[in-house]
Amino acid sequence: MKPAPQQEDYSSQSGGREGGNTRRPFFRRRKICPFSGDKAPKIDYKDVRLLQKFVSERGKIVPSRISAVSCKKQRVLSQAIKRSRFLALLPYVVK
Amino acid sequence: MALYENIFIARQDLTTSQVDSLVDRFSSIVTAQGGQVTKKEYWGLRNLAYPIKKNKKGHYVLFNLDAPPAAILEMERNMGLSEDLLRHLTIKVEELETEPSAMMQSRNREYSREGSFKPRSENADSEMEINPIDSGENS
Numbered sequence: 001m002k003p004a005p006q007q008e009d010y011s012s013q014s015g016g017r018e019g020g021n022t023r024r025p026f027f028r029r030r031k032i033c034p035f036s037g038d039k040a041p042k043i044d045y046k047d048v049r050l051l052q053k054f055v056s057e058r059g060k061i062v063p064s065r066i067s068a069v070s071c072k073k074q075r076v077l078s079q080a081i082k083r084s085r086f087l088a089l090l091p092y093v094v095k
Numbered sequence: 096m097a098l099y100e101n102i103f104i105a106r107q108d109l110t111t112s113q114v115d116s117l118v119d120r121f122s123s124i125v126t127a128q129g130g131q132v133t134k135k136e137y138w139g140l141r142n143l144a145y146p147i148k149k150n151k152k153g154h155y156v157l158f159n160l161d162a163p164p165a166a167i168l169e170m171e172r173n174m175g176l177s178e179d180l181l182r183h184l185t186i187k188v189e190e191l192e193t194e195p196s197a198m199m200q201s202r203n204r205e206y207s208r209e210g211s212f213k214p215r216s217e218n219a220d221s222e223m224e225i226n227p228i229d230s231g232e233n234s
Contacts (some may be wrong), residue, residue: 016227028126044196045186045195046102046157046196046198047197047198047201048197048198048199048201049201083186085144086184087102087104087155087180087182087184088104088143088144088145088147088153088181088182089144090144091141091145092144092145093145
């Protein structure tokens, strides 16, 4: 429930990217889910190069609050990463 | 009939002809039960991300299947029995990809990059430069 009011705030100030708002000096651009939109890549467990962007150096799945992947896509993504781990395309852990 | 994708990894010390015979064996099982193999892809000998049964590499093969469940069951059973396989994974999909999969496309992308490099180097030596890059990226 928390993020919802925040998002509304951001969209209301969408005009000024550099800030200029006295109330919020650190204006962070609203992140967009990389898998939504027209040209979004298809999540595929065979596409190692794509999946690698959403895996940390240690081999962990990056949380969606950092990667800005939408909730729905994050579920699909994590499934894909786990599949490609099983096939030894991605590591379970990087030591 | 349902649509499936199947990937299996064969042991590293098999020759490509042995892998081919495995491919033929499994696809014949599917076709014998009234299924169809719509696409076969051989990804080559790839490095595994972690060792499986003391193998560091494996032959990857991808099947796109349009087959009844019984055929898939029989094929999976045979894959489980085969000692030449390290892993196999079958997934039911909504649609089968007709184009080459992401793995093959990424390989093509590498080739196209090399193509863009070629005109710069111009000379016949360019081949010498390209080969080490190629092997480095594949490994």
